[in-house]
Amino acid sequence: MDLREKIIASSLRLFSEKGFHGVSVQDLVNDSMTSKGGFYHHFSSKDELLYVIHDKFISYVLSEAHSAKEKYDRPMKQLHEILKASVHVFDLYNEHITVFYQENKYLKQEYEEIIKQKRNEFKRIIYEVINDGQQSGDFRESLPPTITTMSILGMVNWTYKWYQRDGDKNIEQVSSVYIDLLMHGLLTDEALKDYERSSLYAELNF
Amino acid sequence: MDLREKIIASSLRLFSEKGFHGVSVQDLVNDSMTSKGGFYHHFSSKDELLYVIHDKFISYVLSEAHSAKEKYDRPMKQLHEILKASVHVFDLYNEHITVFYQENKYLKQEYEEIIKQKRNEFKRIIYEVINDGQQSGDFRESLPPTITTMSILGMVNWTYKWYQRDGDKNIEQVSSVYIDLLMHGLLTDEALKDYERSSLYAELNF
DNA sequence: GCGTACAGACCAACCAGTCGGTCTTAGTGA
DNA sequence: TCACTAAGACCGACTGGTTGGTCTGTACGC
Structure with missing residues (x-):
């Protein structure tokens, strides 16, 4: 090193x-x-170091989210995969994330703008999945997509505040609960039946 | 003033x-x-000011959660009421909460301990409701209560990161979506039918 | 001998907290 | 009524310590 x-x-x-x-x-x-x-x-400065940490994490989570989304066509499955991948990142980058969410207020403006763009892109990916899923009939249409997106982001991002790698729950258990809760919360009755018959559901780890 | x-x-x-x-x-x-x-x-110090801000908010949210819980006997309804009240606090104390979650790392130990106790009490209230609800048959038993509690807290607490009082969504719309998502996510099929027939459901504001 | 990688003494700026002092108000006693 | 006192509220120049960042070197590979 x-x-x-x-x-x-x-x-x-x-x-x-x-x-x-x-x-x-x-x-x-x-x-x-x-x-x-x-x-x-x-x-060049203490601030640049802070930026480097921010960028390393957000770039990684963004690329993971992209490839998770590309893996499937159906929104329901895309969401499953994005959730699984995003939560898994909390296991790998726990410290980056803690610094990211705790100290982003102190990023200098030049750095802030780069980070903000990537953060918005991550948000957009989830928003699109929700939107597509409502159009395709996977997700219930009564849910407003913006608030729904932020609900999901909140549940996932909050993980850094309490999850510990060496605790009694592993990260797959955490993502399984998030996925289970959100699938029941989002899917229409019919899509939920489809989901519970799928291989994605079978591999959940409670 | x-x-x-x-x-x-x-x-x-x-x-x-x-x-x-x-x-x-x-x-x-x-x-x-x-x-x-x-x-x-x-x-007495800049740190004491930080503590005063923390305490004002957490004491308020705690008392609101207590009275929300006491309003009903059935866990399903208790959760509805706690969610509604807790999210409403974000409208009233938005700045306190931002400072609370952004700067709690910098609280001096003497203050930290008081705050931590109150924060844990808030957590415990939600945990108890989830637990009671699983025993009574309101909530699905396959969900582990600890992770479920943290999922709910995450969704709710994250609000401070994005909610704006003068945005195009008001706080009742936000709490309605959280409640709708979580009730679908948590309740058993039977309890969900009960819920959708109840007056609490009828007053949701989408 | 020249550029890169690192060392560490040094500095100017800043910041939380102090301290001696002033002003206002309320109380008291004659 | 008025003179005097005490205490609480507030003022702002000052200080001691800390911090981010600089600058002059030095060691070493090529």
């Missing part, structure tokens, strides 16, 4: 524990066993 | 906009048109 990665690893641990403002560049430098010079050789 | 309230009002606006660390005591003092002396006459 080179120095740049060591600094990022230290910052992830320290930022997610004490917050961006609770950790000084000197703390970072001590923890990763380098120096101020070393730090500023790799990053 | 006395000076203490003016300082709190300024801090709510500035903290929720720029974050706790993005606002200095001097900024606060300028905005509320007082002085360092005035500030420290009313608050």
